[in-house]
Amino acid sequence: MSEHIVSPKIYLVIFLTLMAGTAATVWAAYHNFGAFNIVIALAIATFKATLVVLYFMHARYSPKRTQLVIVCSIFWLAIMLVLTLADYRTRGMHESRLAPPSNSNLVRA
Amino acid sequence: MSTTTLPAPVHKMPREDYLNATYGLRSWLLTTDHKRIALLYLGSVTVFFFIGGLFATMIRIHLLTPNGFLVTPETYNKLFTMHGVAMIFFFLIPSIPAVLGNFLIPLMIGAKDLAFPKLNLLSWYIYLVGGCFVLYSFGTGGLDTGWTFYTPLSSVYSNSAVTPAVIGIFINGFSSILTGLNFIVTIHTMRAPGMTWFRLPLFVWAHYATSLVMVLGTPVIAITLLLVGLERMFHLGFFNPALGGDPILFQHLFWFYSHPAVYIMILPSMGVISEIIPTFARKPIFGYSFIAGSSIAIAVIGFLVWAHHMFVTGESTYAALTFSFLSYLVAIPSAVKVFNWTSTLYQGSISWDTPMIYAFGFIGLFLIGGLTGLFLACLGLDIHIHDTYFVVAHFHYIMVGGAVMGYVGGLHFWWPKITGKLYPEVLARIAAVTLFVGFNLTFFPQFMLGYMGMPRRYHTYPPEFQVLNVLSTAGASILALGYLLPMLYLTWSMRYGRVAGPNPWPATGLEWKTASPPPTENFDVTPEVDWEPYDFRNRPDLGLAASGPLPAPAHGDD
Numbered sequence: 001m002s003e004h005i006v007s008p009k010i011y012l013v014i015f016l017t018l019m020a021g022t023a024a025t026v027w028a029a030y031h032n033f034g035a036f037n038i039v040i041a042l043a044i045a046t047f048k049a050t051l052v053v054l055y056f057m058h059a060r061y062s063p064k065r066t067q068l069v070i071v072c073s074i075f076w077l078a079i080m081l082v083l084t085l086a087d088y089r090t091r092g093m094h095e096s097r098l099a100p101p102s103n104s105n106l107v108r109a
Numbered sequence: 110m111s112t113t114t115l116p117a118p119v120h121k122m123p124r125e126d127y128l129n130a131t132y133g134l135r136s137w138l139l140t141t142d143h144k145r146i147a148l149l150y151l152g153s154v155t156v157f158f159f160i161g162g163l164f165a166t167m168i169r170i171h172l173l174t175p176n177g178f179l180v181t182p183e184t185y186n187k188l189f190t191m192h193g194v195a196m197i198f199f200f201l202i203p204s205i206p207a208v209l210g211n212f213l214i215p216l217m218i219g220a221k222d223l224a225f226p227k228l229n230l231l232s233w234y235i236y237l238v239g240g241c242f243v244l245y246s247f248g249t250g251g252l253d254t255g256w257t258f259y260t261p262l263s264s265v266y267s268n269s270a271v272t273p274a275v276i277g278i279f280i281n282g283f284s285s286i287l288t289g290l291n292f293i294v295t296i297h298t299m300r301a302p303g304m305t306w307f308r309l310p311l312f313v314w315a316h317y318a319t320s321l322v323m324v325l326g327t328p329v330i331a332i333t334l335l336l337v338g339l340e341r342m343f344h345l346g347f348f349n350p351a352l353g354g355d356p357i358l359f360q361h362l363f364w365f366y367s368h369p370a371v372y373i374m375i376l377p378s379m380g381v382i383s384e385i386i387p388t389f390a391r392k393p394i395f396g397y398s399f400i401a402g403s404s405i406a407i408a409v410i411g412f413l414v415w416a417h418h419m420f421v422t423g424e425s426t427y428a429a430l431t432f433s434f435l436s437y438l439v440a441i442p443s444a445v446k447v448f449n450w451t452s453t454l455y456q457g458s459i460s461w462d463t464p465m466i467y468a469f470g471f472i473g474l475f476l477i478g479g480l481t482g483l484f485l486a487c488l489g490l491d492i493h494i495h496d497t498y499f500v501v502a503h504f505h506y507i508m509v510g511g512a513v514m515g516y517v518g519g520l521h522f523w524w525p526k527i528t529g530k531l532y533p534e535v536l537a538r539i540a541a542v543t544l545f546v547g548f549n550l551t552f553f554p555q556f557m558l559g560y561m562g563m564p565r566r567y568h569t570y571p572p573e574f575q576v577l578n579v580l581s582t583a584g585a586s587i588l589a590l591g592y593l594l595p596m597l598y599l600t601w602s603m604r605y606g607r608v609a610g611p612n613p614w615p616a617t618g619l620e621w622k623t624a625s626p627p628p629t630e631n632f633d634v635t636p637e638v639d640w641e642p643y644d645f646r647n648r649p650d651l652g653l654a655a656s657g658p659l660p661a662p663a664h665g666d667d
Contacts, residue, residue, distance in 0.1 A: 076325050079412060084361045087416060087428035 004061035014055045021048040120610030122529050126626040141226035142629055147212035148527075149233050154200050154208060155596075157240065160247075161195035164188045166589065169551075169582040175572045185568035186253040187269065193256025195247075198278050199240055201508055202370060204516045205377035206323075207236075207288055210316045212527060214292060216620035216627060217310045219301025219636045224294040225287075232287040235280060242277030246270040255566065257367070260348035260359040264340040272341055275334040282331035285373075289323030292316050301619070303638035307398065310618050310642060314401040315380025318408035322369045322376075326412070330366035333359065357423050364415035372411040374508055375475070376404055378515025379446055382468045385522050386450050387643040388616040389465035390457030391653070394643045396449040403442035410439050417486050421495045429488055436486035443479050447472060462614070463537040467518025470545045474510025478503060481556065496566070499559025502552045510548055517544070517595060524599060525613045529625040530606030536598050544591030550584025615651040617643050622650075 021044050028040050054060040059070055127144045137145060168188050171179040180188065211229065215222055223229050246252050250270040254263040263271050296309070296317050336347045337359070346352025348359040387394040394400065416424055416432040424432075450472055459465070481503040485491050494500065518541075525531055554577035559565075563574050570578065612621035617640070623632050645653060 073325065076412070080329065080362075080365050083413065083416070083428075083431075084358075084365075086431060087357075087361065087424045090425040090427035093425065093427065 004058060006055065006058070006061070010055060014051050017051060018048050021051075120608045122608055123624040123626070123628070125628060126529065126624060127629045128528075128626050130629045139230070141222070141230055143211050143215055143223050143226065143229060144527075144627065144629075146229050146233055147208050150203060150207040150211060150236070153233070153237065153240065154204050157195050157199035158204075158592075160244075161192050161200055162589070162592070164192035164195065166585065168192060169585040171568065172570070172578050173582050175570050175575055177568045180568075182568045183253065184251075186255075186566070187251035189566060190252045190255050191247050194243060194252060194274065194278070196508075197256055197370070197374075198281055199236075199243065201374045201512055202285060203236060203288075204374075205381065205512070205519060206292070206316060206319055206373070207232075207284075209312075209381065209516070209519050209523060210292060210319075210377060211288070213523060213620055214295060214313055214316060215299070216526075216623065216631055217313050217618055218296065218299060218304050219619050219632065219638065220295060220299035221630050221632075223291045224299055225291050228287050229291055232284040232291070235284040235287070239277045239279075239281030239284065242273045242280060246272075246274035246277065249273070257363060258334065258337055258359075259363075260337060260340070260354075260356045261350070264337045264347075264359075265349050265351075272338050275338045275341075279331045279335050279338070282327045285323045285327045289320035289327070292320040293324065296320075301636050301638055304619070307401070308638055308640075308642050309401075310380075311383035311394065311397070311400050311404070312377075312380035312618075315376045315383065315404045318404040319373050319376045319380075321405075321408050322373050322411065326366040326369045326373075329362055330370075333362040333366070336362075357419070360419050360422060361416065364418045365412070368415040368418065369408070369411045371504070371507060372407055374512040375515075376407060378471065378512045378519075379404065381515040381519035381522070382450060382471050383446075384616070384618065385464045385468040385518060386453050388522075388614050389460050389462050389468070390454050391460075391645055392453055392457040392643075393641070393645070394449065395452035395455075396445070397642060399445050400449050403445040406442040407439060410435070410442065414439060414486075417491070420488060420491045433486055433488045437483065440479065440483055443475075447476060447479075461538070463532075463534060463541055464518050464522035466538060466541040466545075467514050467521065470541065470548075471511060471514040471518065474506050474514060474545075474548065478506030478510055481506065494559055496564055497559035498555040498563045498565055501565045502555035502559060505552045505555070510552070514544070514548075517541075517592075520595070520599070522614075523620075524602070525609030526620055526625045526627070528603050528606070529609055530602045531609045531613060532595075532598050532602040532606055536594065540591055540594035540598070543587060543594065547584050547587030547589070547591045551581050551588050552584070554578070554581045554584070612651065615653065617645060617648060617651065 025041060025044050028037075028044065033040055053070065059067060127142055137149065140146060140149075167179060168185070171177045171185060171188070177185065211223070214220075247270075250268075252271060252274050253269040254267050254271060258271070258275065263275075296313060300309070336345075339345050340347050340349055340352070340354070344352060346354040348354040348356050350356065383394060383400055414432060414436040416428055417436045420429050420433070450468075481499070485494065485500060485503060521532065521537060521541075558570075558574055558577050558581075561574070563570050609625050611623065611625050613625075615621065619636060619638065620627075622636060640647060645651060
């Protein structure tokens with residue numbers, strides 16, 4: 001396997017971008033975007049994670065098979081999220097008798 | 110029938126093998142030899158099997174009478190929890206992969222060791238550290254949440270030692286991930302010349318599928334249990350509704366791993382059966398590529414079915430319908446395997462050696478376990494039998510009747526390779542039948558109890574259930590004998606057993622082409638494979654004399 005040497009300059013640029021991303025997250029946390037609060041936070045986090053995987057973990061310079069493994073694992077994560085959301089998004093739809101207890105019932109008195 | 114065995118020559122033990130190459134405690138504790146690490150695992154999983162077995166014994170004694178006379182209700186909760194945690198995380202999941210897989214995968218593919226020998230040793234140490242945390246939890250107040258750690262009981266209300274237990278399982282997860290990673294890389298990169306993917310033994314295919322589950326699923330359970338620990342210690346709101354969390358989210362995350370974990374237990378066992386059956390039917394396995402493909406299919410589909418554990422715990426009806434349908438799909442690759450094994454037997458020259466008895470036991474018990482799984486995947490029926498002894502019986506048929514039968518059968522099959530010695534055959538057959546009878550007597554009554562409505566995890570029951578409970582306890586004592594016997598005679602055989610020779614059965618795999626026990630480097634010369642898997646016909650080296658036509662090899666040239 002060939003080792004790719006990444007120049008310190010690229011590492012520095014990525015590091016500064018990540019710091020900027022952190023600053024953006026903090027800034028966004030102090031502003032109310034309504035329903036987009038979580039979307040913005042996750043978008044910044046995903047962007048940062050992508051940079052880490054591509055540059056710090058060298059995925060960009062890795063063999064195709066390694067890249068395939070990474071894509072597959074993201075697909076696996078998607079399975080978990082999509083099928084879990086399949087539950088959350090359909091809760092309460094046309095459910096009268098089988099409705100799950102509301103959260104408030106589970107709180108300790 | 111089609112072949113006869115020539116008179117067995119007298120064998121001698123090899124002068125130097127992996128067992129006597131070096132001596133002393135240090136040579137074992139710092140070894141990077143996959144075969145020695147397998148034996149280290151064998152010792153440690155046996156310890157946990159004893160601990161889990163002890164708890165099971167106490168449960169069954171307690172349930173002899175309707176009101177239970179052995180322990181308090183609180184202790185009873187702890188007994189079934191600790192039984193589950195010890196057996197699942199520290200015995201069943203590592204048993205076949207870390208013991209037999211570790212020992213055999215490099216031998217079967219013609220490699221000198223696994224791809225990362227030091228990582229292999231590290232995974233054993235991680236297992237030990239995780240195990241110590243869990244034993245600490247058992248010893249300092251125990252654990253009463255059920256092995257499923259459902260929140261908010263585990264994260265808020267339980268007064269038992271949950272935190273060390275979840276930390277232990279979190280740590281142990283890394284052991285599983287490293288083992289899986291090691292197997293995947295080894296199978297991809299270290300196959301001997303001529304060992305194509307479709308010449309791999311089915312045991313290796315099964316372990317490849319298992320490793321995928323280990324690598325993809327284990328991180329989820331590790332992090333989920335860590336979140337439970339964080340919620341418990343620092344009151345961070347993940348699963349506790351009072352802190353803004355959602356308890357059902359825990360169940361989703363838990364079962365995303367813990368259902369595929371069942372396939373971590375059963376797939377390697379199926380791999381063992383796929384090796385035993387052609388050997389003792391003296392026939393190439395029927396449908397090689399379908400069995401190999403079904404292992405991968407089980408691993409993949411196994412990830413899509415988890416919420417069938419949650420039909421009555423508050424998930425939406427639509428999700429339940431989806432998961433019910435997906436759960437039925439697992440039956441297809443499972444049935445492919447069972448039909449192929451039975452087809453292999455057809456017109457075979459079957460011998461009733463001990464491993465074959467275990468293989469037959471496996472097929473029958475797995476069939477019952479699998480079919481009752483379909484009952485539970487059925488939405489309407491599951492509402493009736495959810496959390497009853499029907500479920501307990503079902504998963505014991507899979508985990509004990511399936512996984513443990515395969516493990517013990519595999520131990521017998523490869524014992525001559527591991528130790529170089531043969532065990533007493535008659536005693537071993539008696540033990541195999543004892544185990545089968547004991548198992549069925551223990552768990553079949555539980556199907557009936559569950560169907561009649563006896564809930565699981567209760568320390569008492571109505572008097573009308575007593576007869577079946579007594580039967581179950583009686584079966585458990587026979588089952589215990591079935592486990593103790595092999596432990597005794599296998600240990601005995603290490604010193605006093607007859608010398609086995611390289612290939613006592615004979616079997617066709619590459620592991621049988623080297624000495625028993627193998628040398629540290631596995632093979633004196635890197636082998637070259639020019640035969641098809643399970644092909645008894647074109648293998649004059651096996652010493653079988655053909656007296657009739659043998660069927661074609663399992664698979665064409667790849």
